[in-house]
Each structure stands twice: as C-alpha cells, then as structure tokens.
Amino acid sequence: MAGNNQDEAAHPPPDNQIRSDLNEDVDVSETNSEDIKETPSEDIDPETEEVATEEGNQRSIREMLDDEGTESVFVNRDLVEPDTIIDEERIVGRDDQLESVVSFLKPTLQGNRPPNMLLYGPAGTGKSLIIGAVTQQIIDLCESKGERFGVVDINCQPINTLDQAVYELVQSVASDVGAPVGVPETGVSTKRKYRRLYELINNHYDSVIFILDEIDLLVGRRANDEPAHSKLLYQLSRASNTNEIEGRVSVAALTNDPKFMQDIDGRAESSFNPRDVYFPDYDATQLREILDNRRDAFREDALEDGVIPLVAAFAAQSHGDARKAIDLFRGAGDLADERGDGEVTEDHVRESQEEIDKDRSLKLVEGLTMQKKVSLYATAAVASYSNQPRSSVPSPVGFKIYQWVTDELDADQMTRETYVKYVKELSTYGLISTSRKSRGRGGGMFMEFTFTGDPESMMKRIVDDTRLEAIAEKEELLHTVVNTQLRDFHEQ
Numbered sequence: 001m002a003g004n005n006q007d008e009a010a011h012p013p014p015d016n017q018i019r020s021d022l023n024e025d026v027d028v029s030e031t032n033s034e035d036i037k038e039t040p041s042e043d044i045d046p047e048t049e050e051v052a053t054e055e056g057n058q059r060s061i062r063e064m065l066d067d068e069g070t071e072s073v074f075v076n077r078d079l080v081e082p083d084t085i086i087d088e089e090r091i092v093g094r095d096d097q098l099e100s101v102v103s104f105l106k107p108t109l110q111g112n113r114p115p116n117m118l119l120y121g122p123a124g125t126g127k128s129l130i131i132g133a134v135t136q137q138i139i140d141l142c143e144s145k146g147e148r149f150g151v152v153d154i155n156c157q158p159i160n161t162l163d164q165a166v167y168e169l170v171q172s173v174a175s176d177v178g179a180p181v182g183v184p185e186t187g188v189s190t191k192r193k194y195r196r197l198y199e200l201i202n203n204h205y206d207s208v209i210f211i212l213d214e215i216d217l218l219v220g221r222r223a224n225d226e227p228a229h230s231k232l233l234y235q236l237s238r239a240s241n242t243n244e245i246e247g248r249v250s251v252a253a254l255t256n257d258p259k260f261m262q263d264i265d266g267r268a269e270s271s272f273n274p275r276d277v278y279f280p281d282y283d284a285t286q287l288r289e290i291l292d293n294r295r296d297a298f299r300e301d302a303l304e305d306g307v308i309p310l311v312a313a314f315a316a317q318s319h320g321d322a323r324k325a326i327d328l329f330r331g332a333g334d335l336a337d338e339r340g341d342g343e344v345t346e347d348h349v350r351e352s353q354e355e356i357d358k359d360r361s362l363k364l365v366e367g368l369t370m371q372k373k374v375s376l377y378a379t380a381a382v383a384s385y386s387n388q389p390r391s392s393v394p395s396p397v398g399f400k401i402y403q404w405v406t407d408e409l410d411a412d413q414m415t416r417e418t419y420v421k422y423v424k425e426l427s428t429y430g431l432i433s434t435s436r437k438s439r440g441r442g443g444g445m446f447m448e449f450t451f452t453g454d455p456e457s458m459m460k461r462i463v464d465d466t467r468l469e470a471i472a473e474k475e476e477l478l479h480t481v482v483n484t485q486l487r488d489f490h491e492q
C-alpha cells in the first residue's frame, strides 16, 4: 500500500493515527518514488479482493481464511491440560490411595465425622487428583440425599500469612455457595475472617472438608513464631469441638514434605492428628499407562509408536511426576502442530524436552520477585562456591549467605522460615530437591537443598537481570564467606 514504508511497520503509529489513516483518502499524486520502491510484495485488488503475490498466485482473503492447513494432531487437547479434572476410569495406579481416602471419608455419608488426613508424597503423584475425585463423588451422593457437603479447597503456595489463608477460605466458600464474601481483605482482624468463614459454612453446609494443598509452604512472616500452617490446622480441626462449626468438619492437608508433621506445634498435632496416605513416585510403566489412558486427546493416527514410551521415560527420570509427563505429551503435540507435521514423532518429544529444560530455569528466574531471586542466588552461591565436592546446601548456611547478600545490597531481610519457603518453592519447578537432615542427637533438624542442574549458571542467569550485579563483583569475598559459613556449620 502506498506510503507503507518499513519504518512505519517497525514502529506502528498510535491507534488514533491508524484510525485517521484508514479514514483518509489516499492522494496517489503525492506518492513518491521511495514509496513505490517499498510497495510490499502482496497487494489487494479492491474489485476482486484477490491478493497478488510475487509469484503471481492469486488467493482470495476468503480462501486464505478458509485454509485450515494441516489437520491438528489433537482432537481433545483439554485431556492433556494438567488442570483438567479427569474421569475416574482414567486414574491409574493409585488403588491403595483411593481405597484409603474412600474409607476415611465414608463416615460423612453415614452422618459421622471423618478423620483428618495428611496426603503426602512428591509433586505430581496424584494427591489433588485423588482427594478431588473422592470428594466430588461425595458431593454428588450427599446432594442426592438432600445433604450439603462442602469442599473448601485452597492452595497455600502463593499465600504468605494466616490472615490471607483464612480470607482465601472465606472466598472459596462464598464463591461455592454464591454468597458475598462479606468481609474485607485487609483492615479487619483474622478473628473476624474466621467468624465469617464459620458463618458461611453453618448457613450453607451440613458437613465440610477443608483441603489445604501445599500446606508446608504456609509459614507466615514472623520469625520464632508458630508457623501459620500449624495455627490454621489447629483452628480448623478443633472448630467443630468448639461448636464454631455446627456440622461435621475434617481437614485434609496435602504436602510434598514427608516430615511435615515434625514442623507443627504440639497442640496442633494433637488436634489435627491425621490419618496418613502416602503417594509414591510413578515408575515409567505407570506413567506410560497414565498417558495411554489419555491418548484419545490425539487423533487416532497422530501418535508415532514410540512417543508414549519416550515421554514416560523422560518423566520417570524427573522424579516420576505425572504432571511433567502430561506437559511433555502436550508440548510434543503442540510442536507437531506448529510445524504442520500432522503426526507426533519421537523427535518432537525430544525437542520439547530440550525446550522444557532450557526454558524452565530461564522462565522461572524471570518470574521471581527480587526477594526470591536473592534467596535462590544465595543458595546457588553455597552450592557453587563450596570447596567441598558436593552441591547440597544446608538451609542454615544458605540463610546466612542470604543475610550477607541482603546486607551488602542494603535490601529488606526476610525471616529464615520465609527464606526456606522461597527455596522450597523452587522444588516444584524441579530445579532443586529438598530433604530434611538431622544434626544428630539433640542437634535439631534442618532442610538440605540440592540443585538438579548447574548452580553457577543459575547464578549467572539471576545476575543478568537484577541488582545483584553488585554482588557478582564481590565474587571472591562471597567465596570466602560461603566457605567460612560452611566450616562453622559443620564444626558446630
């Protein structure tokens, strides 16, 4: 189109200018020779609406719009979205866990109070899936008997304080029953939020289950205080004994941390007193079955034979996480579609896996808040600068380095609990694994972090886009501080 030079294409005019450009009658006599040279290779004939290409082919706009390209490999892509709630028939390899959860929750149907539960095991092993599937059936069965069974479900990962957690619970019930939240997010006491929560529950449910996902990440902000998760478990699990909730109440806490119960306060432990359900990793055979049960996400002839075994093998390597398997399965399909290949091949799987590995740390680091970046940087510095040939980081040492870095940067300093929470969060992305260690008799417990990839490249990535450059310049000093702290820690 006349006057459409490359500069304008690179820097599009603001909206109002585009509009006035569209309204303007173009005066061809003003078109200069520069403009003519830069006429794009496609132009539209106003009479026929045909597009003339350099090759001289003529395709109408309608033809181009109608052109569907290669048929998508998917027929039901939702089935390979991680948040899709799947039918019971698609659940694989969790018979024992299903049986336990069903038997624990069955009393609800007989008018009795079910026990509290702790569902624990690594990420992506079906904890949310199983509790979700069973509670959904109970909702339906209760409904058919005219009883109201409430499922109040929150994920604690993004929640920082007890107050926020209680507010989230209120919101969750309010949205389920279609009532107003009825309490402001800030400016009122946590007690008032609890009151509103109990009021909503008493008005709308005969019995209720609280599902608290990633409970271990709800630590709260204050140091040397009882962790927020412990306080919440205490309050909720005794709410029916104290008659604050009139109906039957149970609490299901979900966590990746097998030693979670060691963190909670004695009185919370005795009022919560859960029945445990353990969810182990999936092996490659189980992952294969999980994927096989979702192959109808794809067209019948769209999966090359080796695709499912290869996806399962990759996911089995990364701690048997079904979510990762499903993500990779979908990613390979998306890649096949992007390329218009019409079939998903093992090459698509391998390429997707490479992309996932490459992107994971980059995306993660980009999305982190400054405090999380500093926490990660300090932890990676310990793994990377340690003179010992091991890359595990005791959390007390990581925290000391975090304090040193924040001092150097003159930045805010979080508590040790918050630092640990931030670093633990990274395990959900598979960048580090966490384990709990004992310092021997009377020495207490601490978390140990191990990087799955190279901690040094992680540090570089963080430095690339933050104020941490100032610390990177003090590399030698940081090296010394790390090794002094490690020595002190191991000599204690």
Ligand SMILES: Nc1ncnc2c1ncn2[C@@H]1O[C@H](COP(=O)(O)OP(=O)(O)OP(=O)(O)O)[C@@H](O)[C@H]1O
Pocket: 081, 082, 083, 084, 086, 090, 091, 092, 093, 094, 121, 122, 123, 124, 125, 126, 127, 128, 129, 130, 213, 255, 256, 279, 290, 322, 323, 326, 428
């Ligand atoms: N046994 C299974 N059969 C079929 N699909 C499964 C199974 N286990 C997990 N999945 C699927 O894997 C994904 C992750 O599962 P889920 O969210 O239940 O894991 P989780 O143990 O709660 O993980 P996290 O600890 O990270 O919250 C979901 O899409 C779920 O449908």
